Amino acid sequence: MTTPALVDLRSDTVTRPTAAMRAAMAEAVVGDDVYGEDPTVNALEERVAALLGHEAGLFVPSGSLGNQLGLRLHAAPGQEIVCDQLAHIARAELGAAAAFSGITFRTWPAERGLLDVDAVAGLIAPDAGPYLVSTTAIAVENTHNFGGGTVQPAAAVAAVARLARDHGLGLHLDGARLWNAHVATGTPLAELAAPFDTVSVCLSKGLGAPVGSVLVASAERIAAARVWRKRYGAGMRQAGILAAAGHHALDHHVERLADDHARAARLGAALGVDAATVETNIVVLRVPDAAAVAQTAAAAGVLVSALGPRLLRLVTHLDVDDAGVERAVEVLAPLAAGS
Numbered sequence: 001m002t003t004p005a006l007v008d009l010r011s012d013t014v015t016r017p018t019a020a021m022r023a024a025m026a027e028a029v030v031g032d033d034v035y036g037e038d039p040t041v042n043a044l045e046e047r048v049a050a051l052l053g054h055e056a057g058l059f060v061p062s063g064s065l066g067n068q069l070g071l072r073l074h075a076a077p078g079q080e081i082v083c084d085q086l087a088h089i090a091r092a093e094l095g096a097a098a099a100f101s102g103i104t105f106r107t108w109p110a111e112r113g114l115l116d117v118d119a120v121a122g123l124i125a126p127d128a129g130p131y132l133v134s135t136t137a138i139a140v141e142n143t144h145n146f147g148g149g150t151v152q153p154a155a156a157v158a159a160v161a162r163l164a165r166d167h168g169l170g171l172h173l174d175g176a177r178l179w180n181a182h183v184a185t186g187t188p189l190a191e192l193a194a195p196f197d198t199v200s201v202c203l204s205k206g207l208g209a210p211v212g213s214v215l216v217a218s219a220e221r222i223a224a225a226r227v228w229r230k231r232y233g234a235g236m237r238q239a240g241i242l243a244a245a246g247h248h249a250l251d252h253h254v255e256r257l258a259d260d261h262a263r264a265a266r267l268g269a270a271l272g273v274d275a276a277t278v279e280t281n282i283v284v285l286r287v288p289d290a291a292a293v294a295q296t297a298a299a300a301g302v303l304v305s306a307l308g309p310r311l312l313r314l315v316t317h318l319d320v321d322d323a324g325v326e327r328a329v330e331v332l333a334p335l336a337a338g339s
Contacts, residue, residue, distance in 0.1 A: 007324040007331075008303045012177075012260075012281060012317035015208040021248045028244035033059070033236045040240030044247055045214060051250075052178075052199055053190030054216035058225050059243055061234055063176045064093045066200030066213040068100060068232075069225040073198055073217065074137035074170035077102025081172070082123050083139040084110030086146040088174055100232065104133060112277065113147020115140065115156035117163065126167045137170035138163070142192065143177040143184075146307060149264070149282030149315075151181045161195035171195060176202040176213070180280040183257040197221070206257050206281060207249035208318040211242045253318065257281065260316040263325045267314060270329040271336055283314040285336060293335045302331040 008014050017025070031037035045057035060066045067089050075081050081097070083090055085107035089097065097103040108119035120138060128134040138160060142152040164171045173196040175181075182189050193199045198217040203209035215225055229235060236242075260281040268278040271285055287293045290306035297304055305313040314328070 009314040010305045012205040015318045024244045024248040028240040030238040030240035033239045038240045041243040044243040048214040049216045052193040056219040056222035057214045057216045063202040063213040066215040070172045070198035072101045075103045079136045080104045080133045081137045112150045113144030117159040139172045141174040148284040149280035173199040203246040207253045209245040209249045263316040281316045285312040300331045
């Protein structure tokens with residue numbers, strides 16, 4: 001009897017580079033990136049900055065580092081950045097902003113990670129004086145990971161951007177899955193990134209590269225971020241091998257994100273999830289005992305993430321095809337119904 005193939009829905013970070021991507025990596029022209037001499041890295045930084053409508057870019061090993069460098073540009077030790085309570089920078093980067101940069105957060109409640117302009121306005125405290133922590137920036141996530149792949153409404157982003165400008169605050173975008181927002185809405189990437197001073201985008205999630213993110217901003221900010229990248233021990237040498245995977249991903253894997261979105265919609269519908277909450281490639285499934293369902297599903301060859309006592313996250317990606325979705329439904333539907 002043939003054992004069904006493993007279906008890994010834990011995250012879109014688990015993808016493996018395709019054969020064509022591996023070939024592009026093997027053929028990459030490289031140099032020493034710390035010296036600014038890797039042509040493939042330089043071209044990727046320029047390319048992503050242009051796509052997002054910003055002046056310059058910096059290739060970094062991870063989305064977390066891209067975010068942390070961006071935050072560092074906005075706040076000095078003892079200052080704060082505000083974000084929603086489900087934000088990746090607050091929940092899933094191990095307190096890096098505090099540990100490395102002395103930055104604190106305050107957060108607002110966020111249903112499905114969606115922006116609440118009134119909540120942001122009520123939270124910020126620019127120039128709070130000698131007794132209270134001063135807010136220096138607002139951070140937004142699009143699409144929103146723990147919110148379930150939600151796309152931030154353009155009107156809400158614009159309102160938060162006006163709020164930031166009116167109060168002299170910086171604006172950072174955790175755009176790890178901004179590509180998904182672009183494909184889901186048809187909005188140009190530059191338009192999605194335009195309101196923000198700093199933007200971090202990942203190549204190693206939906207786009208399927210094995211490593212890498214790019215931080216974009218003004219040339220002045222990126223020059224400062226490059227110093228901090230080296231200071232944090234993330235200066236890379238012949239990184240063009242990795243950057244080549246990013247180029248291949250941009251050439252071949254952006255528009256195909258629509259396939260992931262369609263598969264997530266089918267998966268959510270089959271599991272009884274409200275279709276309005278499945279906007280991109282993430283499905284959030286509510287069950288009485290998430291850990292038990294995840295454990296039983298794993299034993300049957302379907303891997304999912306437990307986000308909390310009653311929440312499961314299922315993420316479609318390059319390595320999950322139609323057969324994988326059907327197998328996931330076969331395993332998860334009875335568990336969700338009977339848990």
